[in-house]
Amino acid sequence: GDRDTRVCNDEGGGDRARSAEIVDLALDATTGNVWVAYHQDAASIIDPGADFGQRDNQQFTDVTADNGLPSDAVRAVTVSPLGDAWLATDGGAVRIEPDGQATVFDQGDGLGSNAARDIAVDTVAIGGTSHEVAWVATSGGLGRIDPQVPSVVNIAAADGGFASNDLRSVTVLADHTKVVGINGNGATGVFLYVGN
Numbered sequence: 001g002d003r004d005t006r007v008c009n010d011e012g013g014g015d016r017a018r019s020a021e022i023v024d025l026a027l028d029a030t031t032g033n034v035w036v037a038y039h040q041d042a043a044s045i046i047d048p049g050a051d052f053g054q055r056d057n058q059q060f061t062d063v064t065a066d067n068g069l070p071s072d073a074v075r076a077v078t079v080s081p082l083g084d085a086w087l088a089t090d091g092g093a094v095r096i097e098p099d100g101q102a103t104v105f106d107q108g109d110g111l112g113s114n115a116a117r118d119i120a121v122d123t124v125a126i127g128g129t130s131h132e133v134a135w136v137a138t139s140g141g142l143g144r145i146d147p148q149v150p151s152v153v154n155i156a157a158a159d160g161g162f163a164s165n166d167l168r169s170v171t172v173l174a175d176h177t178k179v180v181g182i183n184g185n186g187a188t189g190v191f192l193y194v195g196n
Contacts, residue, residue, distance in 0.1 A: 018044055018062060024076045030083035030098070037074040043087060063087075068102030069094055070114075080121040080132045084147075088116035093136045095147055105136075105145050110152035112140025112165060118181075122172040124196060133196075135178055137167035142180060142193060155193065163187035 019041040026035040034046045042064035065072050070091025077087050085096040092106030092114045106114045118137040123130055126146075136143035141156040157165045162182055169181035178193040 017060070018042060023074070026077045026079045026085070028079045028083055028085065029081070030079075035077045035079060035085055037077040037087065040073050042069060042072040043074050043077060045085075063096065063102075068096065068104075070104045070106065075116060076118045078119055078121055080134075081123065082132060084121075084132065086119045086121060086134050088119040088136060090115055092116055093119055093134060093143065093145060095134065095145075103147065105134075105143070105152050107140075110154055111136065111138055111143040112154035112156060113138040115139040116143070117167065118169040120170045120172045120178070122176055122178075124176060135170050135172060137170040137180060139166050141165045142167055142170065142178070155195070160191070160193050160195070162191050162193075163189060 017036065019038040021039040022036055023039045024037040028035065032048065036044045036046060042062060045061040045063065047059040063069060069089055071089040073090035075088045077085060079085050083098040087094045092104050092111060093116045095103045105111060116136050116138050120135045122133050122135060124133055131146055131148050134145040136145065141154045142160055144153045144155065157163065162180060164182050164187040166182060167180055168183050171179050173179060176196065180191045180193055182189055182191060
């Protein structure tokens with residue numbers, strides 16, 4: 001409707017954002033809800049109601065360490081085509097299914113580090129079955145999580161051809177190539193990883 005609506009934590013109306021320090025947003029196309037990741041203050045799901053532009057319609061559901069996150073320091077959020085939300089936190093990667101079931105994947109499961117900085121989801125065919133695979137940029141390499149198996153594999157710099165294990169970002173291209181951003185240990189740049 002050619003208007004802006006400010007959603008924040010310090011004004012009236014329907015606002016109830018946990019923090020003004022938003023680090024990432026993701027749309028859940030299956031519900032129309034918006035996931036918000038806050039720096040050091042967990043995450044929220046915003047149900048915009050009938051009209052996002054009407055401040056009193058917004059309903060916030062907080063997702064914190066009290067209800068499933070391993071850390072309230074959330075760095076990134078993405079939502080898979082099936083509606084699973086994936087969060088990169090300082091305590092590992094978290095998958096939250098549409099029913100609210102949260103599963104944490106961390107170093108104990110095989111990630112290179114609990115310091116997850118970014119996360120992206122790819123859909124691949126494995127043995128004739130479609131799998132949603134999460135790719136996690138951590139300070140210890142690139143994590144590959146297949147929750148259906150379940151399996152967690154860490155791809156270190158030596159294995160993936162990265163200049164460093166200190167990964168900052170990841171995205172998945174349409175051809176399933178992973179684009180990985182690095183900024184650590186004197187190495188910076190963008191690398192491509194084509195493995196599955």
